[in-house]
Amino acid sequence: MTVAVHMRAPLSLLPLRLDDVVFEVGARRIIRGISMTLEAGPRTVILGPNGAGKSVLLRLCHGLLPPTAGTIRWNAPELPGGPRQQAMVFQRPVMLRRSALGNVTYALKRMGVPYGERRERALEALRRVGLEPFAGHAARVLSGGEQQRLALARVWALRPQVLFLDEPTASLDPGATHEIENVIGALHAAGTKIVMVTHNLGQTHRLADEILFMHEGRLVERAPADRFLKHPASREAAEFLEGELPW
């Protein structure tokens, strides 16, 4: 278990504080009052059965969804229109109809990186994930695993302070999954805070430093990974771990 504690930039986004956050869609309450703090350092994995609200929580933190009630506060807010300090990788990667290189330079352009630097940084990112030979290929014809790696290359080029991942390897084969986990590890080593939702207990074993366990929209348990996986404190967590087959 590694704990990389360091301030990435002069103004650290973290810690992120949630206070009594509620999220409703129509009459359905999906997040029922969650209060927690995300600190820099440990790789955080969010676990829970289907419908627990994990993906929604991730999106609330990233700012893709506004909370119905409660507050979500970063330590230093991102400037609107400024370069993003957080990034997100989705279960299905979304690529533009451009080359692999083009997709990464696009993200760099969004960040405000000047024209001259973009190509070099993009190529470096592609190299890092082993996709440099595909730089000129149309991104959308790459395989699922390659596209997900490309998504991570995109993240790598941005060097965000926080990276949210929503089941990034759920649709990938074991080989691709392994590669993705390597890149995530490298990002963590370079100082990015990892917050990941996964169903894969084996992956959790391999990557998590701490675990947030959710059930029916509530944060039921939070513990260091070792302790949680061996001795879950809550009944729901125990049932959950028994139901799931470790990979």
Add this chain to the structure above:
Amino acid sequence: MNSIAEAAGQAFLLVATADPKLVGIVLLSLRISLAAVLIGCTIGLPIGAAIAVNEFRGRRTLTVILNGLMGLPSVVVGLVVYLLLSRAGPFGAWGILFTPTAMVIAQAILIMPTIAALSRQVVADAWEEYREQLLSLGESRLGAAATLLWDLRFSLVTIVLAGFGRAASEVGAVMIVGGNIDGVTRVMTTAIALETSKGDLPLALGLGLILLAVVLALNAGAHVVKETAQRRYG
């Protein structure tokens, strides 16, 4: 059946002899409709994309209105533009009534709703897929609209062709604002209308066949360009 054969014969004759008047009319028709498409797209595509990616009150109403405007009768557009450009109207001083410029304006107004409504649909469908990722990367709504318009360029080609088809085939608007003046504002469609009203049906039909051939050729060309480009970028 006979008239069609006769018409085909007339069409062939006109094309084979490269009748200069015909060439002039065809070129004018193309210039006007292509200019109208250019303007219609420049305004219509961003509007469609902007409506698709922004959430605001009254969006649904606006979408319904936009879709409804696709059915704008060309004569109505012609009449309104005529009243605007007439000497007695607000923009009479511009002096562009009965000129090709007026025809371009009328056609652009006619096809803009179609281009906006269809692009709105195409962009909205794609937005479902792209929304979270683009916003996550820090795109503004407007920036996302622009990015999507480029990303969807192959689908948009079809929309542009639809706009061109509507512009090239309409007669009501250009007749009123252009006046069908011989050598100045006579285009394929108004020429066909004229020959029909003179009772020269084979000639009218022949011109119609030529118009059809020109439009089809343009569509075929666009298709080829689209296919080759698509193969490159998936």
Add this chain to the structure above:
Amino acid sequence: MVVGRRAVAALLAALAAFAAPAQDRFITVASTTSTEQSGLFGYLLPIFAGKTGIQVRVVALGTGQALDLARRGDADVVFVHAKAAEEKFLAEGHGVKRHPVMYNDFVLIGPRNDPAGIARSRDILEALKKIQTAQAPFVSRGDKSGTHMAELDLWKAAGIDLDNARGPWYRDTGQGMGPALNTAASMNAYLLADRGTWLAFKNRGDLAILVEGDRRLYNQYGVMLVNPDKHPSVKKDQGQAFVDWVVSPEGQKAIADYKIDGERLFFPNAEQAGA
């Protein structure tokens, strides 16, 4: 950069491509479909242009529409054939002076089998009465054109009140001469047409001229410069040049010279008093 600078430039370029071409020497003449479709203008205007360098742009509409166009100041000259409407136009102050130019005649067209039995009659009013009695299909232009107004005058002169006598036999189409002829040809109906359009018309079907030559069928054309005092945008000098030429001996001769299949269509009569 959604509607960026590039897009705006493209827009302006497209419009500029059509900005008023260097052709400043042109006038707009509002005239009727009969003069255009008979081919008279196609013959006459190049002669005028060759002499003066002024291009004449003809917008061909029905007489009523042509005069309305001029009332809005959208034409420099009107050249139509409905004396009463022209004089009203003049009285309203929209025109400068009315000059008679030429006349042609109307002919009563009908199916060869002639259900109303009027063929070769020399009395148009009698013929119309017979058509109404027989309730034979009759196509009217119904578009406030000179021909339409002449037709209405003839019904009135025949003592027939159209509002009462109207029935499914009277087909009010609201169309120009050509389309009305097309309609009559497909319906095998009677209609009143100007000789010029008839001679140039190709889709005759089963129709032929049944009544002609009655003096009441004569159709007078007049030309007027639109009043520049009321409509400052009117091209006064060039418009007047056209009016002057058309009634000049040279213009009148050109009109007389125009023939279809050796047959003269229009008879110049600018000199005729009271025309």
